[in-house]
Amino acid sequence: MKSFIGRRAISSAVSLGGLIVLVFFLTRLTGDPTNLYLPLDAPMEARDNFRVLHGLNDPLIVQFGSYVYDVLHLDFGESIRKARPALEVVLEAFPWTLTLAVVTMGLVTLFAIIIGSLAAARVGGVFDRLSGIMSLIAASTPEFWVAIVGIFIFAVSLGWLPTSGTGTIWHWVLPITVLFIRPFGLILQVVRGSMISALSSPYVKTARAKGVRQRAIIFVHALRNGMLPVITVIGDQAAGMLNGAVVIETIFGFPGVGKLMIDSILQRDFSVVLASIMVTALAIFIMNLLIDLLYAVLDPRIRY
Template identity: 60%
Template structure:
């Protein structure tokens, strides 16, 4: 197990380095920060001094080497918009995004496992058809559209929920609901398919012949054997929730890493963009490694091989 985790960590490190390189060079294609942080009538000399002070006059390869050297010391540079270390700005915003994902993912798993299992127990029934229709609709609906409609209906028209912010628990209802919809729709279909396969196995027929209750058959015997495909897709959806927070946080004004990243792109704050992508990628890689460990805990065959 230890060697496997080390191997996966090394592969993640290579992917992380490639990602950081792409973000570093692509961010600078958006233009010069001097166009945003200096007056429009600023002279060429003022622009030159600004770029010289910030290091933007150096060749790109020199800037990249300086960035990598700083990264080794956990120094990702100063934020132009906050005048603070970029990593500090990102780490201050990231807990909000993690909390949003931590609230959303358990809801997704609970709703998906219960709904998908019950739908698989009687395929073709009324509940199965209704669950399949709603889940497919949820999986196909874009987050940004649901977020805007949610604000229009529940915040503007009915005035039941606030439009933005994080002041009270009510502020979390719409963002969590929007983030829950799409991954739940995907996972319900995965759980349903996996459980239908598990419920058709011979050991399930034996359990029924012995008089085991339907609840125990579905949620004890069949569920554990049908969990591996669910874990695979759930890990992708968990990473998608972190990435999808960019849209949700922007629409609802959530002070998380998603909104920070969008603002930084618009303001050409390169150091914050790089730090935000790096921290988010690290979180996704950690999730993937935890999923691999979960595989081994759920299925002993993987652990022994």
Template identity: 55%
Template sequence: MAIFKRSLLTLLSLVILLVLVFFLSRLTGDPSYLFLPVNATPEARAAFAAQNGFDQPLMVQFLRYVGDVFTGEFGTSLRQQRPAIDVALEAFPVTLKLAAVTLAIAIAAAVVAGSLAAYRPRGLVDRTIGVTSLAGASAPDFWVAITLVLVFSVGLEILPTSGMGGPLTWILPVIVLGLRPFGLLVQVVRGSMIAALSAPYTKTARSKGASEGRVIFVHALRNSTLPVITVAGDIAASLINGAVIVETIFGWPGIGGVMINAILQRDFAVIQATILVTAIAILILNIGIDLLYRFLDPRVRFA
């Protein structure tokens, strides 16, 4: 029943998104001023509008748009003159790959750092990791990106400023995109590990002669993963959203860069397709995390 309710809420969210994306995209202006010469005549602009269906009343355009979406038709890109959904689906795997690599590295680093911080609470290591993680979780992505480019690309000239290619092109985007997830996950891992290390089963493991490494990374960590999975699911969704800024700054050919270019070019069909594809991916991801959490935690399943 809970999954059924979540599915209904997901469908309602998509409907609301359809409305918002359509009307907000029209606020960017008349695309004829970008696709036609500056001195184009009113007749030429009227012909352009008629050719692309912009001459009809806005509500008629919206109803046609909704009908097309439910039949799998997302319109044609004004700039590329090909289906907008193809443009979005070609770019989305790049964003998904960047988000997946970033999340994997952030989780691995946060598990190690959070476990070390929890081993001696309020110690020097705990305070250092705490300050670092909070700074990473609070720093704006665009500011960190620009700062790293100025230092490592412009100043030291050891990393490329933009583009997607060899391993070096991944370093700055992954760092910028992963700082906030790392900071949040460290706090979650630390809190869960502190509770787990003081639990009776870890005391029993110590009394049986288990090493500290086994107590921390086997007994305690295994029972501290459920909160991490929950937060990681939410973070995965935010990474896809955050990739819009990172891809734009670093010139990655992902869906974020395509979306920004479509907004600047007033390519309505591509704007609608990229946002809808991103939203559907995030909603599916959230439902998947709910199912995984119910599978891993019997208390949630029985409730």
């Protein structure tokens, strides 16, 4: 197990390294950063000073070296907008996104598993039809539209919930609800399919022959087997959210990584963009590792 984590860490380090290189060259591909950072009418001296200050006159390899050195020391440079270390800015925003993602995915998983399992237990029954309708709606509704309509109904007309921002627990309700819809519809279908095949497996027959109750058959015997493919999809969806739910965070003025990244890109605050990419990449790596470990916990046949 330890060697597995070690191997995974090494392979992730390699991908992170690739990402670091890619980010460097992509930012350089967009041309001389001087033109991006400084206003169009900046005088020549200011441009020269800027170049010297940031080593932009050095050969590319030297620039790359110092860039890598800085990144390895977790020094992503200063945020131009906030005049603070970029990493600090990102680490302030990240917990908001993390909480949003964890709470939303937790709710999604809980509801999808319960409804999906009950749907699978009686194909064609009430829960099955209900889950079919719900997942169809969930899959075909644009998030931004739900967000705006939600604000209009619950914040503007009814005045039950705040329109945007943070502060109280009520501020979380709309963003979480809107984010919930799409992954819920998807994972509900995956749970249903996976549970239908688990419930038709021979070991379920054995359980019935033993006299096990239907509820225990569904939630003890079949569910643990049925969860394996579901976890993969949950991980995939969670990764998307960790990247920042850009649209939702923007609409609700939520101070997470997604909003930070969009704002920084618009204002050419590249050090913040870089720091955001690195932090979320690391978070996704850790999450994938946890998922791999969860596989081994759920299925004893999987050993690393």
